[in-house]
Amino acid sequence: MDAENGELAFLPLGGTGEIGMNLNLYCWREGGRETYLAVDCGIGFGGSELPEVDVMMADPGFIADRREALAGLVITHSHEDHIGAVAWLWPQLKCPVYATPFAAAVLKRKLGEVGLTNQVRITIIPPGGAFEVAPFKLRFIRLAHSIPEAQALVVETPIGIVLHTGDWKLDAAPLIGPPTDEAALAELGQRGVLAIVCDSTNAMVEGHSGSEMDVRTSLSALIRGLTGRVAVTCFASNVARMESIALAAHDAGRSVALVGRSLRNMDAAARECGYLKTLPPFLTEDDIDDVPDDNLLILVTGSQGEPRSALSRIARDDHPRVALGEGDTVIYSSRMIPGNERAIGSVQDALVRRGVRLMTDTDHLVHVSGHAARDELRRMYRLVKPRYAVPVHGEWRHLSAHAELAREAGAEPFLLEDGDVLTLGPGRPAVTDSAPVGRLVADGSRLVPLRGEVMNARRRMLFNGIVLGSVALDQAGNLRGQPSVSAPGLLEPTDRETERVAEDFAEALRDLPVGLRRDDDALKDAARTALRRALGRLFGKRPLVDVHLIRV
Structure with missing residues (x-):
């Protein structure tokens, strides 16, 4: 160079x-x-x-x-x-x-x-x-x-x-x-x-950001005084925190079970590289019911309220292996990443509703x-x-x-x-x-x-719904039967409004020139516009609209 x-x-x-x-x-x-x-x-x-x-x-x-x-x-x-x-x-x-x-x-x-x-x-x-x-x-x-x-x-x-x-x-x-x-x-x-x-x-x-050693000392004292099942959630990548939690559990006479794929993967990678070598193997989800509640600590994923995470499923009571309830404790050994407040709050509300006691970094030294x-x-x-x-x-x-x-x-x-x-x-x-x-x-x-057509359509469907219209016509352009309208997330199938939209849609189609009704591409564009207007008059919204055209 x-x-x-x-x-x-x-x-x-x-x-x-x-x-x-x-x-x-x-x-x-x-x-x-x-x-x-x-x-x-x-x-x-x-x-x-x-x-x-x-x-x-x-x-x-x-x-x-x-x-x-x-x-x-x-x-x-x-x-x-x-x-x-x-x-x-x-x-x-x-x-x-x-x-x-x-x-x-x-x-x-x-x-x-x-x-x-x-x-x-x-x-x-x-x-x-x-x-x-x-x-x-x-x-x-x-x-x-x-x-x-x-x-x-x-x-x-x-x-x-x-x-x-x-x-x-x-x-x-x-x-x-x-x-x-x-x-x-x-x-x-x-x-x-x-x-x-x-x-x-x-x-x-x-x-200063603080030291992991201070968290280790605090967790050990905190967990030692708890009864019932104890679950701790942290960032899966924080191997030092995993070790601190496991040592605190050992001091309190508790066995540790890992719940969540990312924790299992990180544990395997850490042990492969020589970390966590002083700890015995963690228990699996299948072992949890064999351990008395007062002798169990569950290390679980989901500190950020991820809807498919193990802790979210436990909070909803739809986890296949783990349940928490009255007298149990969940410790959030993590910070709340900005933007996740609502998701985390929903999980915490669900846990408290089940009688679980929460401990977070706002009231205990459980995270740096x-x-x-x-x-x-x-x-x-x-x-x-x-x-x-x-x-x-x-x-x-x-x-x-x-x-x-x-x-x-x-x-x-x-x-x-x-x-x-x-x-x-x-x-x-x-x-x-x-x-x-x-x-x-x-x-x-x-x-x-992110800004392409697929995600733009996904956003519109999320906030304004999607409407599908189905129209059958013969080769001469005559309507065969009543058009059908489906609007999942916007209309109930049995609502009177659904019938009104279908009726307005049919009337608008019949008013189209016969020549246009014989041209599939032109008819689809006109049908989408007609359906969009019918919905606008009823709801004042602009959902994603599509029309299926069938020639019979």
């Missing part, structure tokens, strides 16, 4: 201006040639703002069109918003993947579920290891986070060093894995860092964040001493707060949104271009654009 002729750019396709869907690109341009490096490839969730969406991800179209220039994909850690889209999007990228042993173990399970195990080349990099994805010279730096083996990525180029932090915090006792390698960060700062691309999740939170608060961000800037700062992994208010803090620390911040191309050098960084961005929605086994 030639520093005089080369140019380095950073381009977020997802995860900047939002939390989730992380997909970042670095581009080295030299001699008219571009080479790209992708960092992370994660999912996001629809939440209350997009009720028609379950899982979504950044549209990789920009880099998929340039995949011959994509040298590789590096995974900083195995949280869903950083790794969850790989199995969905890799067929469009078809590049080598680089990950630590734990992230590779998690990813291989995901790839196996979609039949890609033997197609994706995964290179395992030890935590803190150096490697090359030509023309990029790369190195991991170990960071503490709420999942094992979180790594910052050092991107070394002839025009300077960029530190891409991924997600991180400073925790002297993270319990699983070592603390953040502050010595390596300080050494990097001594060498000189051109720019830091840094997590902004808790940039609005003063103070995995993301750096402002004091930790200040410490990072003192160690790394970057010339420029690029806040990522946050909504606009988080990015703005981070930018203010970076400026106070002596770094010049650049606020970006997905699609902005920031040329980092040579010379002073500047946004020099933009790339097309969008979101894809996982719809069954396929991906569809």
